[in-house]
Amino acid sequence: MSQNDVIIKVEHLSKSFGDKTVLDDINLEIKRGEFVTLLGPSGCGKTTMLRFIAGFNTADEGKIIMEGKDITDVPPFKRPLNTVFQRYALFPHLDVYDNIAFGLKLNKVPEEEIDKRVMKVLKLVSMSDYEDRDVESLSGGQQQRVAIARALINQPKVLLLDEPLAALDLKMRKDMQIELKEMHKKLGITFIYVTHDQEEALTLSDTIVVMNEGKIQQIGTPTDIYNEPVNAFVADFIGESNILKGRMIRDRRVAFIKHEFDCVDEGFGEDVKVDVVVRPEDIYFTTDPAKCQFKAKVNSCIFKGVHYEMWVDTDTGYELMIQDYDPYPVGSEVMLYIDPDDIQVMKKEREANTYAAKVTGEGEVEFLGTTFACDTTGFEEGDEVVATIRFEKVDLLDYEEEADTTGNVVFILYMGNHYHLTVKTESGENIWVDTNDIWDKGDFVGIKILPEDIRLSKPAAGNE
């Protein structure tokens, strides 16, 4: 990609509010004329990042480069980009015309030209003849159109949109999506769009940037992101998916749900633990025993409008979601298969919880901001060690009294036969837990680890 094609470049952007890290070393290049979406759950840092590009937030670290020029310290009113705000942010004391003409009047543009340009953008957003209306008398959708017109009239090189459709009802939102896409095509300028709505992102974008916990998880086209998610978070956030533990047997051969399958992934090595994603629409029913890869029993079947959503129990004790145009009766035995193309193998992010720890005494070790009892044979007081706890060995309690520490459930993945939970502990570090118990996102939990489940080892040399 030639440097000329890049209109905005974000380099090593980091930002914290208090002790909360909102953005963590973000690097991003945005091409001229692209429709880029920053997608993620609330609190993932996407809006902070947009505000950094617009110039409303300053960063702790990092640079923003626009068309080769460092604009990190350029104030917002001197940046050649404009913003459409989430709740419109129209000026209530001005009418539609004066709202839209605000920027031009500041720049002392001659009146006839203002007139011409206001009429032109009003036509672009299908709001002709509304110029004398009071903005507060307009509907939400109309106000949003005025907000877009107001941002476009300054002919920005980049248009920033902060969840512009979030406040509209579903029907209106769908219509506006199509119009935004057409506007983008017609104007040919760069759009940077923030949303938490994955469907909106898939519909609108040329490129999607998936963010979580202040980090970019994946950058790609909508089809890339949907078909080849790089980790369990992306797979879970975009669309429906079955996320399962697996083992790469060798190149192009993977085992999961206690069956072996052909796949198209290579380069993981032999006998390596992996995560596997299979989309519910990619599991097929068959009546041909030769094609059947595994059997299952239909557990539930719900009509979803276009397709049926079914949960099946496999013969090996896993639960899978399947979407199909034809329903299969609850209780029926079915034969299933998956195409090698449709199995997405992902590198495991971690195989167990590991923490840098310190031996604080005989049978005592400190990590996660608290002390745990464990076997310290072979280590002396003051030794720096690595504590390893397997996911299934962490106990979650709904009372604090007997717990070693506490935390909040921040992310839940269903893995076919158990839940994989991310729990943010008091110390701010995460602990990952495999459990069969049902917890909700946001639950406050006590965390207990038995002494015999903590394994200590020497830190790898030079790896600290």
Place this chain on the structure above:
Amino acid sequence: MDWKKLFAKLYIWLLLIVLYAPIAFIVIFSFTEAKSLGNWTGFSTALYQNLFNGSMQNASGLLSAVKNTLLIALVASVVATLLGTIAAIGIFHLHGTKKQTMTFLNNIPMINPDIITGVSLFLLFVFLGISQGYTTVILAHITFCTPYVVLNVMPKLRQMNPNIYEAALDLGATPAQAFRKVLVPALRPGMISGFILSFTMSLDDFVVTFFTRGTIGLDTLSTYIYTDARKGGLTPELKPLMSIIFLIILVVLLVINIRQSKQLEKKA
């Protein structure tokens, strides 16, 4: 009519009479010539004539007191409105305990007894060696008016869309332009009510003025009337003056109320 309703009506009328009788008393007796209050010697507008053609005793003293009062009230409330608006914006953008602390600190001067405000300002000015007169009275009035402006502007900030200031910057306005063209119009109703409140509080003040006016003979209406009343009874011409002030305040209040109800109608 049942007894409950009758009692309620009697109660409200009694309350209104107690509230307004003293004022009515002054207004009525401003239309008679008698020197001592409470003596009715027939209808006359002589006191009004004396007041306006300056043939009363110490007319120049009264005139300068009126001028001082208006000047001090105007300067103090304009400055307090500016300071209070800026302070409100600052406090609004604080978070957590800082915001609570600042709001609390802003509220204390309002419930603080005037006598304490007056004496402490007097001591402060003496300590700082500021010669007492116009400057100190104006400074003192700004001090007790500003918190009321903050209190009036704050709700407008809460109602305002938090992004409109940023939207103005985004469209190319400098911070000063954004303040003038977007923030001020949005906060204007709060600023106006803060200004009016400051103005009436300043007009009305006696205690703080008394302690900070020094010895150069600076008089506002309230201190003038006080001194006048202590020197062998109230000058009769003050009765028409007070009636006029009451009338002006009444008109201003009516205008504000009518404007507000019209705005509400427009929104609804």
